Amino acid sequence: MCFRDVAKLTDLPVEILQKIFSELIVWASQTNAYLRPAQLMRSDCLRALASLSQTSRFLHHAVEPFLNKHIKLCHRSGTRRAIALLRHWHRHPAAAASLRTLTTCGMKTIDDNDPKPLAGEDAAFLDGLLRRYGLQVPDRWLDTTACVSMLIGMVLLHARNIRALDLNDDLKHFTALLPKNVVAAIRFDLLTSLRVRQFDPTPLENILPLLRLAPNLITVDLYQPEGGLGDGEVDWGNIHHLTLRGSLLPVDQLIRIIKACRNLRLFHYESNNVFVDQAVIRALLHHTSTLSSLQLVLGGRHTIMHENADIYPDAMALPSVSRFSELRSLCLSERYMGSDSRCVLSSLPSALEKLTVDDDMDALREVGTAGFEALAGRFRNGEYPQLREVTLGTFFRAEEHHYIIRKILTDVGLLCHVK
CATH class of the missing domain: 3.40.50 (Rossmann fold)
Known part of the structure; x- marks a missing residue:
């Protein structure tokens, strides 16, 4: 074949080009899976694609889904990027469909190097954008800590194809506005993974409105969850992977959650609280035929309180886990391993x-x-x-x-x- 017979890059169908790009993309290594997002493109690869997208309208159309497929919003630059994305999506609604993973970390509207709040035109745009969804927006929300919460919420409202949400920011101001009854205009049907890892405790009441609108969640990972389930209107039945790190949940609420998950395959639990192990293990017995990964890491400076109200020293053993017939991976605290029989x-x-x-x-x-x-x-x-x-x-x-x-x-x- 002569060289002149080889098709030009721009002569290929967009679908073929995107397949080529997907094979060439290099993802960042996950040195710490808990602190890093689930998937993030390497910065040099991202820059190369961004440059390529600026060479022609055709290549921009082919590359754009990759540029906005996995987004990380951090600090003040993350706030600026969120506003830019919202403006772009407002002009080109179809572009928001490419977002699959959203990670946020320490977003803010001002910082030491740039103490000015949002520009007036940005404030007016965001305020009008949020009201178009029919939500009752509090007055002067742009001047409060609610601004970051609302920004993340607006990104979610536009990006309905999102699969994974990884939050290190408080979403409570946005979730407080969500309707209690599920409406078609505000649903996250494709969201399957939610991780909340903010450093402050995470009240369940701030997360439940989002869970209610994401009926197909499979993985939920919460850091320092506290509070309770309230009226219990959230359906946990599809959740197969449940991780509760540094849990502050009362035991009765923990048991309600375990029982509400109909087919748990993974349950990872870490807590420094006094732990009623017998009752929790009995709740987990609802999942003996499905649970394949179990992790129980309990605080070392506390005791286990059993149902007969006796308080034993911290060497008391957990109950047997032999009934979990499908269990492939087990992690437990050494001090609760027990001895002898x-x-x-x-x-x-x-x-x-x-x-x-x-x-x-x-x-x-x-x-x-x-x-x-x-x-x-x-x-x-x-x-x-x-x-x-x-x-x-x-x-x-x-x-x-x-x-x-x-x-x-x-x-x-x-x-x-x-x-």
Whole structure:
């Protein structure tokens, strides 16, 4: 084939061009999955696509969906970009359909280097834009901390194809305006993943209005959730992955949430609160045939309170998890592992593939080896045929018992390492 017979880039159909671009895009590495968004394009790749989009109208049309597919809004620059996006989407409504992932982090309307509030024309535009949705907007909202909340809300209202929302900003001022009854004009039918990781506690009442309008959520990850479910009108039935970090939820509300999720596959729970373990484990038994990943990391400086109102020292064991027939991954606090006949390691599900025994730096007692010896013995006898990996928490690094435990496990063929 002669070179002159090769099609020019601009002669290719847009769909073919976009397929080529999708193969060439390089995503940023996830060094810390909790602090970084789920998916973010590398900055050099983003700049290259932005430059390419400016060469012709045809290439701009082909590249634009990639430029706005995964958006991260941070600090004052994030506020400016949000306003620019809203102006662009207002002129070209179809462009908002390309957004799939939205991450926000510390957005604000002023900063030390630029203390001026929003420009007058921006304020008028945003105020009019929000009122077009028929929401009762509070007076002078542009002069308050509600502004960031409203900005994020307006981005959501435009981007109805969004799949994942990762918030490190307070959305309460926007969610307070959402209608209690679901309306077609304000729904997020394609939203499947929600993560809220602001540093302040997250009252459930600030999140529930959004959950009510996102009926197809599968993954919910909340940091320091507190409060309760209120009237319980939110349907949690489709939520399969539930993560509650630093939970401040009362036990009765935690149990309501667990039972409301009809088919949990992943439940990760971290808390420093007093923990009523028996009742929570019983609630989780509603998911014995579906739960494949269970993490229970409990505060080291507290005790477990059981239903008979006796308060036991922090070495009290969690109940057996052997009834979770589909459990593949288990993470628990070492101090609640128990000993002798009550040791959790003596009654693991036969399908378990990965075990993590974690702890915090407040734990100052010696780590016993009996539980790990029992685990090794049962593994050698073929009771845990799928188990291949055991991970020990960072606390074990400072313990001489770590070397003994590691030898106990590796001698029977288990892979053992420390975080």
